[in-house]
Amino acid sequence: MLKFSGIANPYALGKYGVEQNARVLQRYRFLHEGLLKAAAGQLPGREDWDLRVAMCRHMYEDAEIANQWRERIPELRTSSAVLSKEPDPVLSLLMDELVHAGSDLEWASAVYEVVKPALLAAYREHMAATQQIVDQPTIRVLRGAILDLEAQLEWGEAFLAELRASAAAQDATADATAEAAAAQDAPPFADAIAAFLAAAGGVAGELSRPTDLPRRGRSRTTYAVPGRSVRDPRKMGETTWARTSVANPPDDPAGRELLMKMRVRQEEMTACDLVAAVLYGQKNMPWAFYRDLARHIWDEARHAMFGQAALEADGHEWMSRPQYTSDYDINADKIPAVQYAWLSIGIEEGAMISLGKKKEYEWCRDEAKHPLMAQFQDYDWADEIVHANLGRKWTPDLMGEELPFVREAAQKELRHFFAEVDKANKAFARGEASKA
Template structure:
């Protein structure tokens, strides 16, 4: 057990390995890795088929975005020039992430992130905390300790997901070549810290000779899920009670917010040259939308509803991906979420669950959904004027126009499908 001297901090007399300059250089490398993981997850999320992988990418990209923000703040405390925050640390490390985003299957992405990159990053952080001077660099140690907790949980989840896919008949052997190549780029970069020495023999590009592009249609798991739908669809054959019908519809609407997740992911990936605060805010927005989709999942599962067998809504992504990222974000944050702050809006959904349906779980979910939407509307008001280069009144007019055009498209889809658009 540590003693009482030095508030329990050990080895106060040792010098440690890192000067301020060396420490800053390593943290910049770590920040770059988290940023590239963040962008990779955003770009890949709509393309991945397994529901649990989509959800995890949303959680983990949020954690990576938070890590970047924390590491940047620590770097600025270490006399780092703001110009250095955007410098790529090593060409082979850049190539690693150029290749990682070209994963062609759920399994490839899983082994690349959770068997190569994140375990190597965890090892580097563990060694860094042991090697740095424990007293002078305590702020870095405390920061890395928290990042290690996130990494440990993510790696454990990734390994469990790999095992799940194998139990469902998918072979990890088909992803071995991808795992090997990602590992070779990491080795050529001198490892996570670069301290192993970068190779003078640069590995050739493999799949990244052409730039990665977001998919034109959001992917759903055809083996497990119902077919995609551009418009809202009901839960068939559940009840004639109008209160229960409305309650179940609300559950399904929450689960369908994965389409909003994919929309925000596309904005993150396609919108360049914004301040880091923008990407960090959108990472929070995206993870909130993932949680909302899981609200709906949990609520329907608690009711014994096989929600995966139902049609899967993709109308929050497919019709929007062809538009400018500013349009995509405006219709979600201003066209929908800001309007949801007006009465009856989100407060009516919450009060319905509390007072009419008397459903404790959905009452709790809608309470927090409402709180999150307040935050998202604020994000929209903050960033959409920057994206358009116009004032907020202009953005609201654009959002109204896009909303009307969207409704026309959904009505046409419903007519073709023979469904009533909800």
């Protein structure tokens, strides 16, 4: 294919004129942003570790795809003012309902068996049906989005198969709980989400839609993020506000310190929960804020995986240990501006000022001489510089004050936070329950 730069089927008339194309892309954009925000609202209450990590990755990918639609839509003789509008009240209702998923199964089934498969099908259809020369910039975005969605759905399918198998196994051995029984069939929640999507005329809005518009279900009540974050009670240790390392730490101080560092990285999942609460809770910020926070969440999930990978590579069991949830829990009642200032200015900018991240890297490289952990810390340091910059970029806007005010407020929140953690650590050392 030398002609047309390799573009196939160049003579065919395409399905979309400019205006119609922009209208459909606007729906795609809205769906990815809705999925991002609903996932952020869901994260603190989700149980399964692997699901949590995948949700963080998929939030980041949804944000990046949405961002590409935000760049493409105004190229189609469309005012960028539409980017802050909701294209379809039924799609808005779908997202209002989606954030009310009540279990890992409900969330995963609705997202990976209903909404994302429909998106993938729409993208494949769009890519084939649009005029291949005129719409090549759209096709390029679709191709990347399809790769992400295919990988997400492959993951979702495997996750749901395991979730249903373990529910069925529980069902067979123990007394059948209602939850395990419900897991056998497609849960009504995913069916309800599918019905909302159908009532919206599908992803692209091209199917005939009934004039009797759907009503609210669970979204009659406003969704509130949980007051305490959740970890899988079947697979993981209890949540705690203390640092608990591994079960049998070695006697030598450097070995103990190294394992503690691995656990502290692994427990950064609690930072994901906190940033997710900020992303969900803070309304009406510029799009760049939500995109930055989606990346922030994924970075903290990668840091948690740094710890997980280092611990597992060295043969240390971590999942049954108590799981530190302080970043979220202790800050749960604070407003998003304070939550984000506590993390990005108090903790993350603070770690730059104290050279804490640089020292962690050098210690793992030179004292512990642990190449994998040193590499993790090298990148952890790089990421945290980005996060401190995000803090300086957004917290003045969030708080309506200049940085000196934000820094002073963050210091007060740090004192409150570490007083609580200190109490929990002392209780843990005395062998008492480590959560307030």
